[in-house]
Amino acid sequence: MSDFARIGVVGAGAWGTALANAAARAGRTVTLWSRDPAAAAQMTAMRENPRGLPGVALEDAVQPTADLADLADCDALLLVVPAQACGPVAAALGEKVPPGTPLVSCAKGIERGTGAFMSEVIARAAPDLIPAVLSGPSFAADVARGLPTAVTLAAVDTDLARALAAALGSASFRLYHSADVRGVEIGGAAKNVLAIAAGIVAGRRLGASAGAAITARGFAELLRFGAAFGARSETLTGLSGLGDLILTASGPQSRNFALGLALGAGTAADGKLAEGAYTASVLVAMAQTRGVDMPICAAVEAVLAGRLSIEAAIEALMARPQRSETAGP
Numbered sequence: 001m002s003d004f005a006r007i008g009v010v011g012a013g014a015w016g017t018a019l020a021n022a023a024a025r026a027g028r029t030v031t032l033w034s035r036d037p038a039a040a041a042q043m044t045a046m047r048e049n050p051r052g053l054p055g056v057a058l059e060d061a062v063q064p065t066a067d068l069a070d071l072a073d074c075d076a077l078l079l080v081v082p083a084q085a086c087g088p089v090a091a092a093l094g095e096k097v098p099p100g101t102p103l104v105s106c107a108k109g110i111e112r113g114t115g116a117f118m119s120e121v122i123a124r125a126a127p128d129l130i131p132a133v134l135s136g137p138s139f140a141a142d143v144a145r146g147l148p149t150a151v152t153l154a155a156v157d158t159d160l161a162r163a164l165a166a167a168l169g170s171a172s173f174r175l176y177h178s179a180d181v182r183g184v185e186i187g188g189a190a191k192n193v194l195a196i197a198a199g200i201v202a203g204r205r206l207g208a209s210a211g212a213a214i215t216a217r218g219f220a221e222l223l224r225f226g227a228a229f230g231a232r233s234e235t236l237t238g239l240s241g242l243g244d245l246i247l248t249a250s251g252p253q254s255r256n257f258a259l260g261l262a263l264g265a266g267t268a269a270d271g272k273l274a275e276g277a278y279t280a281s282v283l284v285a286m287a288q289t290r291g292v293d294m295p296i297c298a299a300v301e302a303v304l305a306g307r308l309s310i311e312a313a314i315e316a317l318m319a320r321p322q323r324s325e326t327a328g329p
């Protein structure tokens with residue numbers, strides 16, 4: 001197995017830039033690709049990414065580029081563009097890099113229109129590359145600054161997951177490996193929708209008790225969805241599921257929480273990428289196909305679509321028939 005000395009990071013937003021720094025700290029040589037030549041030139045000149053992650057210096061081993069061909073000699077690639085862009089970007093990569101190169105999705109979402117998870121998007125768009133997934137509680141700003149962070153890296157081939165985790169790990173960035181690709185990608189996608197719900201509760205000033213209730217009952221929805229779509233429960237209760245839900249449902253450093261906060265408070269959203277807003281409808285539609293009850297996620301979807309007021313959503317959730325807390329009678 002390769003030692004993955006050369007890592008390519010595809011997408012130079014906040015998370016791509018943070019992961020590029022993390023990989024450099026792990027001793028890798030890193031090529032950081034931006035689709036925007038001006039942004040790549042600016043990063044090269046300033047040794048910083050002022051658009052994606054202002055105030056954080058790029059590590060010396062990070063080389064920015066806007067040429068996809070510069071990724072061709074990388075041993076593994078991290079795909080760090082928004083979930084809805086992963087298909088076309090993976091397809092373009094498939095034409096530039098050698099067959100068998102691992103392509104690790106670091107996006108958190110589900111493809112709209114197809115209901116494909118990110119590993120499925122990669123398998124369809126770039127069938128000669130090997131899909132893997134990296135997810136877990138990790139704010140870009142924290143990782144970029146070298147604050148202690150732990151995430152999960154999953155691939156069908158456990159040896160590959162272990163080797164990639166070893167290659168990217170450092171004193172401040174700890175990776176656990178897993179073979180449960182589906183579980184890891186479901187946690188990251190679903191928690192974003194639930195973080196919007198938690199933000200709405202905070203924005204409406206419904207109280208800390210309501211915040212805890214929405215997070216715990218939201219997690220029950222994540223568990224039900226995961227079980228229906230083949231995730232392992234230990235994965236869903238681990239870093240990439242419960243861990244990331246705790247992080248993003250806790251406060252406005254999460255862009256999904258911040259979107260919910262603005263919705264709840266009736267103020268303007270900041271316009272930053274909130275993946276849950278794109279995932280909500282496809283998540284709810286997929287749940288319906290398997291008879292999975294997800295009332296909180298459905299309420300978030302209806303609020304985002306403008307079909308339901310926040311007042312009506314709260315009233316409807318509180319008025320649901322009393323039931324057992326668990327699946328039993």
Ligand SMILES: NC(=O)C1=CN([C@@H]2O[C@H](COP(=O)(O)OP(=O)(O)OC[C@H]3O[C@@H](n4cnc5c(N)ncnc54)[C@H](O)[C@@H]3O)[C@@H](O)[C@H]2O)C=CC1
Binds near residue numbers: 012015083
């Ligand atoms: N920011 C964070 O703390 C974390 C983000 N993530 C996930 O990483 C993914 C990316 O998020 P961020 O980097 O934070 O977002 P961002 O908005 O900071 O950056 C997205 C980047 O992707 C580029 N991009 C957009 N569409 C593209 C396309 N069609 N082709 C090529 N490049 C394109 C943009 O130019 C931008 O540089 C999301 O799925 C997010 O959920 C995961 C963990 C942490």
Ligand SMILES: O=C(CO)COP(=O)(O)O
Binds near residue numbers: 108275
């Ligand atoms: O996924 C994240 C942390 O793990 C980042 O969350 P937001 O996209 O909500 O900012």
